[in-house]
Amino acid sequence: RQEQYRALRGLPTRTRDGVDVSLLLNAGLLVDLPHIEETGADGVGLFRTELQFMVASSLPKTSAQEALYRSVLEAAGGKPVSFRTLDVGGDKILPYMRQEPEENPALGWRAIRLGLDRPALLRTQVRAMLRAASGRELRIMFPMVASVAEFDEARSVVERERARLETHGHRAPAQIRLGVMVEVPSLLFNLDEIARRVDFMSVGSNDLMQFLYAVDRGNARVANRFDTLDVAFLRALRQVAEVGRRHGTLVTLCGEMAARPLEAMTLVAIGYRSMSVSPAAVGPVKAALLDLDVGELRALVDPLLAAADGPTSLRAALGAYAAKR
Ligand code: PEP
Ligand code: MG
Numbered sequence: 238r239q240e241q242y243r244a245l246r247g248l249p250t251r252t253r254d255g256v257d258v259s260l261l262l263n264a265g266l267l268v269d270l271p272h273i274e275e276t277g278a279d280g281v282g283l284f285r286t287e288l289q290f291m292v293a294s295s296l297p298k299t300s301a302q303e304a305l306y307r308s309v310l311e312a313a314g315g316k317p318v319s320f321r322t323l324d325v326g327g328d329k330i331l332p333y334m335r336q337e338p339e340e341n342p343a344l345g346w347r348a349i350r351l352g353l354d355r356p357a358l359l360r361t362q363v364r365a366m367l368r369a370a371s372g373r374e375l376r377i378m379f380p381m382v383a384s385v386a387e388f389d390e391a392r393s394v395v396e397r398e399r400a401r402l403e404t405h406g407h408r409a410p411a412q413i414r415l416g417v418m419v420e421v422p423s424l425l426f427n428l429d430e431i432a433r434r435v436d437f438m439s440v441g442s443n444d445l446m447q448f449l450y451a452v453d454r455g456n457a458r459v460a461n462r463f464d465t466l467d468v469a470f471l472r473a474l475r476q477v478a479e480v481g482r483r484h485g486t487l488v489t490l491c492g493e494m495a496a497r498p499l500e501a502m503t504l505v506a507i508g509y510r511s512m513s514v515s516p517a518a519v520g521p522v523k524a525a526l527l528d529l530d531v532g533e534l535r536a537l538v539d540p541l542l543a544a545a546d547g548p549t550s551l552r553a554a555l556g557a558y559a560a561k562r
């Protein structure tokens with residue numbers, strides 16, 4: 238199997254009926270970087286910057302952040318990298334940062350909320366990214382954005398930092414692209430407004446599932462109570478892909494579901510053309526997509542998603558389809 242996957246390394250991810258898909262990597266530490274080369278991934282779709290902060294015993298200095306981001310960009314060798322700003326708070330507590338205990342940490346003072354309320358941290362992080370990407374393309378995405386206003390505020394932090402850097406004589410990135418994670422359900426009802434503003438969107442299906450179904454992703458009792466191939470969830474995901482296509486806004490999905498071949502095939506069938514997965518999943522997902530006929534699978538999925546009296550989950554139908562091929 239491993240050998241088989243290695244043989245696919247240099248091939249583009251193109252389905253049987255000629256649909257091209259970008260397969261990107263989820264990463265977060267220096268040790269992940271050799272995987273870009275090994276897997277032949279098209280870039281890094283999600284770089285979780287909080288990992289550097291979580292393994293450190295004190296707040297990483299701006300220079301250390303900059304050094305890590307530069308290494309990532311160098312390892313990617315011109316392929317796109319989407320850096321996500323700190324997704325801490327809630328249950329991802331930094332030992333050196335004081336935080337009040339919260340009753341509902343997943344819904345608490347975390348991610349971009351913390352970044353906007355305590356902008357010093359966000360500012361230094363953005364500064365480190367801007368410096369690291371001097372003369373190259375820089376993609377930054379913000380986690381847990383729940384409203385258009387939060388994105389606007391985050392964008393102005395980036396603009397101020399860029400202006401500041403330029404007055405200090407630093408060379409700016411060649412291009413700055415800003416995006417949001419789509420993982421808080423309120424954004425599903427603001428898709429047009431958000432798609433118009435951002436350069437890209439990345440669906441965080443782990444959190445989107447958690448918040449849409451009100452199931453704690455860390456609680457084994459409920460985490461798997463609902464299926465990622467549930468009709469309601471797929472309808473929500475398809476909506477994001479459609480709005481992105483209409484606005485010409487790049488949409489990626491970077492949650493764990495994309496790492497499973499059946500789910501990955503389904504995502505392509507409902508309109509996804511870019512997915513970001515853990516390194517071990519690149520081979521299996523690519524193999525499944527190379528063998529996929531998107532038109533054929535769409536003909537199965539679309540009526541099931543439209544039916545008012547169909548199954549609540551498409552897993553059985555999709556599993557049967559995949560087994561038959
Ligand atoms: C997600 O929520 O799906 C996601 C990719 O981000 P994280 O798992 O880091 O919350
Ligand atoms: Mg998330």
